[in-house]
Structure formats: C-alpha cells, structure tokens
Amino acid sequence: MNTRVLISDDEQGICHILRHELEQVGFIVSVSNNGKQTKQFLDEQSFDVLLLDIQMPGCDGFQVLDHLKTVRRKPVIIMMTAYGSIESAVKAMQLGASDYITKPFDVSQLLNKINRLLPSHQVLHKRIGDDQTPAFWGSSPQVNEIRNTIEKIKNLKSNVLITGESGTGKGVVAKAIHFASNRAKEPFVHVDCGSIQPTLIESILFGHEKGAFTGAVTQQKGKFELAGEGTLFLDEIGTLSLSLQSRLLVVLQERQFSRVGGVAQLPVKARIIAATNEHLEDQVREGKFREDLYYRLNIIRIHIPPLRERLGDVDELAQGFLHTHAELNGKNIRGFDDETVAILHQYEWPGNVRELENAVECAVAMAEGPYIKIHDIPTYVTDRCFVNQPCPSLNAPELSLSEQEMMSIINALEKYGGHREKTAAALGISRRTLQYKLKKYGLINTNRDRPQLL
Numbered sequence: 001m002n003t004r005v006l007i008s009d010d011e012q013g014i015c016h017i018l019r020h021e022l023e024q025v026g027f028i029v030s031v032s033n034n035g036k037q038t039k040q041f042l043d044e045q046s047f048d049v050l051l052l053d054i055q056m057p058g059c060d061g062f063q064v065l066d067h068l069k070t071v072r073r074k075p076v077i078i079m080m081t082a083y084g085s086i087e088s089a090v091k092a093m094q095l096g097a098s099d100y101i102t103k104p105f106d107v108s109q110l111l112n113k114i115n116r117l118l119p120s121h122q123v124l125h126k127r128i129g130d131d132q133t134p135a136f137w138g139s140s141p142q143v144n145e146i147r148n149t150i151e152k153i154k155n156l157k158s159n160v161l162i163t164g165e166s167g168t169g170k171g172v173v174a175k176a177i178h179f180a181s182n183r184a185k186e187p188f189v190h191v192d193c194g195s196i197q198p199t200l201i202e203s204i205l206f207g208h209e210k211g212a213f214t215g216a217v218t219q220q221k222g223k224f225e226l227a228g229e230g231t232l233f234l235d236e237i238g239t240l241s242l243s244l245q246s247r248l249l250v251v252l253q254e255r256q257f258s259r260v261g262g263v264a265q266l267p268v269k270a271r272i273i274a275a276t277n278e279h280l281e282d283q284v285r286e287g288k289f290r291e292d293l294y295y296r297l298n299i300i301r302i303h304i305p306p307l308r309e310r311l312g313d314v315d316e317l318a319q320g321f322l323h324t325h326a327e328l329n330g331k332n333i334r335g336f337d338d339e340t341v342a343i344l345h346q347y348e349w350p351g352n353v354r355e356l357e358n359a360v361e362c363a364v365a366m367a368e369g370p371y372i373k374i375h376d377i378p379t380y381v382t383d384r385c386f387v388n389q390p391c392p393s394l395n396a397p398e399l400s401l402s403e404q405e406m407m408s409i410i411n412a413l414e415k416y417g418g419h420r421e422k423t424a425a426a427l428g429i430s431r432r433t434l435q436y437k438l439k440k441y442g443l444i445n446t447n448r449d450r451p452q453l454l
Contacts, residue, residue, distance in 0.1 A: 003118065004028045004046065008038040008064065009053040009080060014103070018051065021107040035059025039067045046328065047075040049114055052097070054081040054088055065095040076117045078110070087215040090203050094220060099195060117195055140310040146173065146302060153300050154181040159252070161237075161297045162275040164304030167354035170275040171235060173302060177273060178231040186230030189223050189270070194236035202244060203260050206251075212261025224257055227270035237297065238278035238289060249293040272297070307349040307356060314344050317353060321360040322372070333364060336372045342436035343374055346385040346429050406441045409434070413443075 005027045007015050012033060019029045030045070032038040035056050041047075042064075050068075054061040061079060068074055079092045079100035089100045098117050101110055153160065154177055162170045171190065178188045196204055203212075207222030223232060240248065251257045252272065256265045274297045283289035307314070319335065326333040336344070340363075349355050363376040374382060408427065416422040424434040438444055 003048045003114075004030070005049045005051065005114075006030050006032065006038065006041055006045075006047040006075070007051045008032045008035070008056070008061070009051070010034060010056045011053070014080075018107070018110075025111065035061070035064050038064050042068065048118060050075040050077045051110075052077060052079055054079055054092065061092065062095060065092065065097060068096060076114065078113055078117070080105075087218070087220075090200060090208070090220055093196070093200070093204055094222075094226065098192070099197075117192075140313045142305045142310050143313060146304065149300075149302055150177050150180055153177070156300070157271060158299040159271075159297050160273045160300045160302060161280075162273065162302045162304065163280075164275075164277065165306050165352055166277045167352035168304040168306060169353050170277075170304060171233065173304060174231070174233045174235075174273045174275060178233075178271075181231075181271075183230050183271060186270075187227055188231050188233065189227040190233045190235060191223050192235045194239040198241060201240075202247070205244075205248075206257050206259055208260035209262040212259070216261070219259070222259065224251070224268055224270065225259075225266060229269045230271075232270040232272055234272065234274045236276060237274040238276040238280055238283055242288075242290065245290045245293050249290060249296060252293075252296050307352045311345055314349075314356065315341070317356055318344055318360050321357045322364060325361045325364040329364060331364060331367070332370065333367055333372060334370045337374070338436055339374045339440070340372055340377060342433045343377060343382055343385045346433045347381050348384075405437070406443070409437060409441065409443065 003026070005022055007018050007022075007029060009015050009018075010033050015031045015033065019031055022029050027049075030041060030047070032041055036059050038050075038052070039059070042050075052061045052064055061081075065077070068077070074096070077097040079089065079097045080103060081088060081100065082103040092100060099113050101113060150173070160174075160177065162173055164170050174190075175188060178184065191205065193201065203220070203222065205222050205224060207220050207225055208216050210216060210219050251268060255268045257268060258265055280289050280294050280298075284291045284294050307317075322333060322335065344356075351358070359378050359381055360372075362378050363372045366376040367373070409423070412423045412426050416426065420431055420434055424431045427434065429437075
C-alpha cells in the first residue's frame with residue numbers, strides 16, 4: 001500500500017530534505033509551507049501521515065489540529081518542533097496528535113515512529129454505522145456472536161476487555177459499542193497506550209495542574225476528563241508500567257482521579273473499554289500485569305478471532321474494501337474474477353483484516369479493467385497460495401508448477417475416493433478453492449480410469 005504523507009513546515013530546507021528521504025523509501029509526499037495551505041490539502045485529499053510543525057506564521061500547528069476535527073479521514077499526526085517542551089507536546093497530543101519529535105532529528109527516528117503508529121491507526125479510522133463497519137462485514141458465526149454481544153451490553157456501565165491478534169479490528173469493535181450505545185453523542189476518546197512515551201502517559205491520561213512539572217505553564221485536562229460521559233478506549237493496555245497499572249486500578253475502583261500535581265478529586269463518568277493483543281493471563285502469571293487490574297477490566301470479554309478462522313467472511317470484507325478504495329480513487333471496478341476469489345480464500349492472512357484491506361487497496365490501484373485479476377493481487381499473497389502437497393510421482397523435472405498442482409489434486413482425490421471436503425482438508429485449501437481448481441484443470445468429468453469427482 002502506498003503511504004501518503006503531508007509535510008507541513010514553514011522551513012523549506014527541512015521540507016526538501018524530508019521529502020527526498022521519505023520518497024526514497026516509497027512514500028508519496030506532498031508539502032505545505034503554511035497552516036492555511038495545510039488545511040486546504042486536508043480538505044481536498046486523504047493522507048495517511050501528517051508531519052506538522054507547531055510554530056508556523058499565520059496559522060500554527062494547534063489551529064491545524066483543531067481544523068482536523070472536521071476532516072473525515074484523519075491521518076497519523078506527528079508534531080515537529082524546535083520548541084520541545086513537555087507542555088506543548090502534551091497539549092498537541094490532547095488535541096489529537098499521535099506523537100511528537102523534536103528538531104533536529106534523524107530521519108530513521110521519524111520512520112520508526114511512522115512504522116509504529118501507522119498500522120494500529122489505519123484500522124480505527126473507518127466509517128462507523130451498523131453493518132457498514134469494515135470489521136463487521138461478514139456473516140460467520142463468530143461475527144454474529146460479536147454483534148449479539150454488542151447488542152446485549154451496549155448500554156451497560158461495565159468495563160469491557162477486547163482481545164485479539166493485531167489487525168483483527170479491536171478498535172472498530174470498541175467504536176461500534178460506543179456508537180450503538182446511549183453514549184453515542186458523547187465523546188469517544190482513544191488512547192494508544194503503546195505509542196505514548198512513558199514520561200507523558202500519566203499526564204495524558206489524567207491531565208496536570210499548572211506548575212506540576214517543568215514546562216507545565218497552564219492546567220491541562222487528561223483523557224479521562226475529556227471523555228466526559230462518553231467512552232474511554234485504552235488500546236494496548238498490556239504495555240502500561242506496573243506503577244501506572246496501580247494508579248489505574250485505584251481510579252477504576254474509586255471512580256475518581258486527580259490531575260498530576262493536583263489534590264482535587266474528579267469523577268470518572270466515562271465507560272472504560274480496554275484492548276490488547278497480548279495474553280494478559282500469561283502476563284499476570286509472569287508478574288508483568290496486575291491480577292486485580294485484570295479482573296477489574298475483564299468484566300465483559302469480547303474476543304475477535306483471526307481472519308484465518310473465519311475465512312467465510314473474506315468475500316464480504318474484500319468486496320467492501322474494494323468499493324471503498326475504488327470510490328476513493330475514482331475507479332469503476334465491479335469485483336474479483338473467480339481465480340482471485342479462490343486465492344483470497346486460500347491465503348491465511350497473518351495480518352488479519354488490516355492485511356486484507358491493504359492487499360485489496362493495492363489490487364484496486366493495479367487493476368485496469370472492471371474486475372480484479374490475480375496479477376493485481378500482491379505477490380506475497382499469490383506466491384503462498386499454490387497447492388504444495390508432496391507426491392512421490394511428481395519428481396520429473398519436466399512438470400510445470402501447474403502440472404504438479406493438478407497431479408497433487410488428482411492423487412488426493414483418488415486417495416479419498418473423490419470426497420471433496422476430505423480432499424480439500426488434505427491439501428490444506430478450502431472447498432471453494434478446490435472447486436475452482438477442479439474447473440481450472442478440467443477435472444469435473446475425468447476419464448474412466450479415475451474416480452468421478454462428486
């Protein structure tokens with residue numbers, strides 16, 4: 001997937017260097033030298049990453065952050081500043097920035113931040129609304145169970161813990177709970193605990209009073225306070241330090257907190273939803289996560305299975321992503337041809353829904369006709385999707401890969417008496433993929449020396 005980056009800085013020398021370095025690693029880069037032009041860029045185009053200078057004449061970075069509230073698809077926002085006070089960094093992150101970097105910096109340092117922040121961000125910023133939520137396209141029993149659970153618990157005050165591998169859509173489920181609930185008109189505040197520097201996270205969560213630390217020249221509200229009576233989503237909860245876990249436990253027990261450097265107790269009115277791709281039970285046994293906090297968070301548990309365990313949802317997910325990215329890029333693409341559908345079902349998607357969307361977006365970009373073909377799909381997908389069943393009779397060097405694949409299918413069918421489900425399981429492919437390959441190789445009606453395929 002081509003990552004689109006917008007650089008907003010009034011120092012043209014920095015812009016030139018950054019553009020050159022980022023384009024060298026394959027990013028598509030646009031440059032703006034003032035805040036007004038940056039806002040215009042954001043209104044007219046979609047970007048994955050915004051590198052935003054805090055100090056700019058006329059319209060500074062904080063004004064751009066405020067304008068981003070009106071932008072439909074929000075990018076990862078990394079603030080760039082030569083005025084590297086904790087105060088300005090905290091303020092920027094409370095206004096929606098993902099991270100900050102202090103000038104001068106190495107481009108490798110910036111790339112590390114982008115590569116860390118971008119994957120988790122992409123799955124969260126989608127259209128929310130009933131079955132149009134991307135992670136909810138599908139009709140597998142697992143997805144239906146999640147829908148039913150959300151319907152049951154949407155208006156409760158109980159804490160929720162969402163678990164699942166990276167890329168399964170934990171953030172989308174958290175948003176779905178919020179927007180289906182009676183809190184939908186209140187704020188949904190997302191905190192990526194794993195991406196915030198340890199020295200900042202306490203102030204980010206709970207806010208701080210004026211003079212609480214060097215650079216704290218004004219009072220700042222934290223995420224607990226900003227969430228109000230809405231939902232506070234604590235993503236990657238397993239990355240919190242033990243000391244911060246202890247404070248969070250007290251806050252959840254007493255339903256109140258104080259700002260850093262303050263004594264006044266403020267009520268917690270928001271619903272708490274936490275998420276992790278870690279096995280918290282293992283972390284508890286290893287002493288890395290507090291057992292009492294685990295039980296406090298794990299009141300309602302929603303587990304999102306990996307995509308490889310619900311391959312029946314691939315069709316609807318892929319079609320949904322196709323329409324989204326075709327519309328975004330102004331392309332008229334109707335769907336996938338049969339061979340491509342078979343490949344999408346055969347691949348195991350280790351990166352889950354996020355990886356599927358990236359593959360479809362790439363295919364949309366490459367497609368030249370009304371249907372996506374197999375050569376439009378990234379090669380890292382197609383290269384792993386050929387039947388690779390070992391067979392003693394396939395050692396002849398003159399056999400092509402397709403011929404070897406066909407012979408593997410024939411031998412497996414003979415072994416299992418033409419039973420398709422057993423054959424597909426033995427070959428490590430889905431029944432739908434087997435059906436496609438039978439048609440591809442003309443094996444639906446074979447000669448009399450071989451069993452008829454049923």
